[in-house]
Each structure stands twice: as structure tokens, then as C-alpha cells.
Amino acid sequence: MIRFENVALRYDEGEEVLRDVNFHLLPGSFYFLAGPSGAGKSTLLRLLFMSLKPTRGTVHLFGKNTSNLQPEDRAKTRRRIGIVFQDFRLLDHMTTWENISLPLRVHGRKPHEYRDDVTELLKWVGLGNRMDAYPPVLSGGEKQRAAIARAVIGKPELLLADEPTGNVDPQMARRLLRLFVELNRLGTSVIIATHDYQLMRQFGAPRLQLERGTVQIVG
Numbered sequence: 001m002i003r004f005e006n007v008a009l010r011y012d013e014g015e016e017v018l019r020d021v022n023f024h025l026l027p028g029s030f031y032f033l034a035g036p037s038g039a040g041k042s043t044l045l046r047l048l049f050m051s052l053k054p055t056r057g058t059v060h061l062f063g064k065n066t067s068n069l070q071p072e073d074r075a076k077t078r079r080r081i082g083i084v085f086q087d088f089r090l091l092d093h094m095t096t097w098e099n100i101s102l103p104l105r106v107h108g109r110k111p112h113e114y115r116d117d118v119t120e121l122l123k124w125v126g127l128g129n130r131m132d133a134y135p136p137v138l139s140g141g142e143k144q145r146a147a148i149a150r151a152v153i154g155k156p157e158l159l160l161a162d163e164p165t166g167n168v169d170p171q172m173a174r175r176l177l178r179l180f181v182e183l184n185r186l187g188t189s190v191i192i193a194t195h196d197y198q199l200m201r202q203f204g205a206p207r208l209q210l211e212r213g214t215v216q217i218v219g
């Protein structure tokens with residue numbers, strides 16, 4: 001499913017942020033991605049989402065070397081991934097409801113097929129009264145919940161989330177984590193970058209621990 005082989009990454013002329021990263025994740029796995037601020041968690045997620053290419057080594061995703069994918073295949077592969085960016089990246093000219101339904105539209109689904117699912121999910125993440133609001137008027141926590149809903153609505157094969165609970169209270173964080181656990185139960189592989197060791201302990205999943213540029217699997 002995911003295989004990192006001797007991966008290194010440097011930005012421009014800087015030092016290597018990641019080096020000698022080697023790990024292999026099976027389909028259906030659930031991992032936290034942990035490490036101090038600046039350790040390279042977002043960088044590792046960017047490699048998986050193919051917004052960066054490794055400086056050395058190879059990243060294999062769904063059985064393919066991501067560095068060799070042509071733009072069209074890269075776009076197709078990305079459609080198999082749900083992602084929650086740290087800065088949310090909602091489309092400001094679309095309502096919350098439209099933002100969340102976008103992945104389904106991209107997959108060619110018709111509104112009557114997904115209308116109820118989108119509404120139900122929005123209610124579940126506490127945005128039932130914000131469905132017609134545009135992202136610029138949402139609070140940080142509301143944007144984060146909308147970004148999570150957009151990432152999970154299409155039941156992707158792989159879910160990547162960068163600090164998905166950083167802007168919500170602990171109770172909502174647990175509720176959102178339960179959403180990821182449920183998605184995982186239905187077959188999605190999940191990787192969640194977080195600083196929140198309490199949440200990691202509560203959910204007890206193994207973690208990819210980033211330290212000094214390299215990854216250890218813990219637990």
C-alpha cells in the first residue's frame with residue numbers, strides 16, 4: 001500500500017528534513033504520525049500526496065513508484081486519497097455543503113445520490129447549521145470540521161490528515177477521531193499527523209514517530 005525506501009527530502013539548498021526513511025504500511029492500517037514541531041510530519045504527508053518528490057529514494061503508493069507517475073496518473077491516484085490540509089484549503093466561493101460534496105461530484109456522482117449523505121455527515125461533525133455558509137465566515141474549528149468532512153465523504157482508500165484536531169476542543173477531537181476509526185473499519189488506511197499524545201493514548205493506534213529526520217514505528 002505504502003512503501004518508503006531510503007527516502008530523503010531537502011527543500012531547495014537546505015539540510016535534509018528527512019533521511020533514510022524506510023517503512024511499509026499494509027492496506028487497512030491506522031497510524032498516527034508523531035514528532036516534534038518541524039520534525040517533517042507535513043513533509044512526509046506531502047510526499048504521500050505527491051506534492052513533493054523525494055530527493056533520494058522511492059515512495060511507492062498503491063503499488064506504483066510515485067516519482068514515475070505522469071500528471072494524469074498522479075491526478076487519478078490523488079482521487080483515491082482524502083486529505084485534510086493544515087490550512088484546510090476550502091474553496092471560498094462555494095458553500096460548506098458544496099465544498100463537502102465536491103469529491104463526489106469529481107467522481108461523477110449525481111446530487112440526488114449523495115444529498116442525504118452529505119447533509120448527515122455535516123450534522124455529525126456539528127455543521128448542520130452552517131451548510132449554506134461560505135468558508136470565509138466559518139471559525140477555525142468549523143473550517144477544520146468541514147475539511148475533515150470533505151476528506152472522508154468519498155470513503156477514500158487512503159486518508160491523510162495533518163493536525164486534524166488542532167482547532168477543536170477535546171470532546172470534538174474524540175468525535176472526529178471516531179469518524180476516522182469508523183472509516184478505517186470500512187477499509188480506508190488512515191495516517192493522522194498530530195502533537196496530541198493524549199489523543200494518541202486514548203485511541204491506542206501505533207505511530208510513525210519522526211525524530212531527527214527518520215521514522216520509527218512505535219506500538
Ligand SMILES: Nc1ncnc2c1ncn2[C@@H]1O[C@H](COP(=O)(O)OP(=O)(O)OP(=O)(O)O)[C@@H](O)[C@H]1O
Binds near residue numbers: 037039042044
Ligand atoms: N516549503 C518549504 N521550504 C523550505 N523549508 C521548508 C518548507 N516546508 C517546510 N520546511 C522546513 O522543513 C522542516 C519540516 O517541516 P514540516 O512542516 O514538515 O514539519 P512538521 O513536523 O509538520 O511541523 P509542525 O508540527 O510544526 O507542523 C522544518 O524545518 C521547516 O522549516
